[in-house]
Amino acid sequence: MNRSSSARRIGLRASDFGLRASVLGLLLVLAGCATLARSVFATPTVQLKDVRMKAIGFQGGSMDIVLDVTNPNDYRLDATRLTYNLFVDTMKVAFGEVDKTTTLEPHRKNEVVVPVSFSMQELIRATQLMSQTGGVDYRVTGEVTAATPSGSFTRAYAGTGHFDNIGSVRPR
DSSP: OOHHHHHHHHHHHHHHHHHHHHHHHHHHHHHHHHHHHHHHOOOOEEEEEEEEEEEEOSSEEEEEEEEEEEOOSSSOEEEEEEEEEEEETTEEEEEEEEOSOEEEOTTSEEEEEEEEEEEHHHHHHHHHHHHHHSEEEEEEEEEEEEEETTEEEEEEEEEEEEEETTSOEEEO
């Protein structure tokens, strides 16, 4: 093997190494940007706004839970999934999930309607508690998955409030 073919091989390896180093550097920068974006992403806040009964039967029923979801970020979020669990006192009364994309405008309250189902037993217990005390404390938990300019994020959320027997909802 002569010197020039050896130099060409070394040159190819050196340029190949340079290309690999550049790609690796680019991947590290992109990973750093994604990590930074995740750290500046603020989780939306969720509050119960209203409960609308849709259907009721012997086994249970369905209702729409109306949520006020506030996007605290400086950019629009496209919520691609939202789960919802409603607890009255310590019992889980309703649950639901929305899989359609909902746009959350920056620094605004956005109304999101979540269809939920419940059993008749859960409804009776919640109604009994409400009639005894004039109202019930509630807790809301779930997860929201949002598509952002930096990728998708799934974050848990939780909130508490009070629902009285005249239909007034007060977040706490």
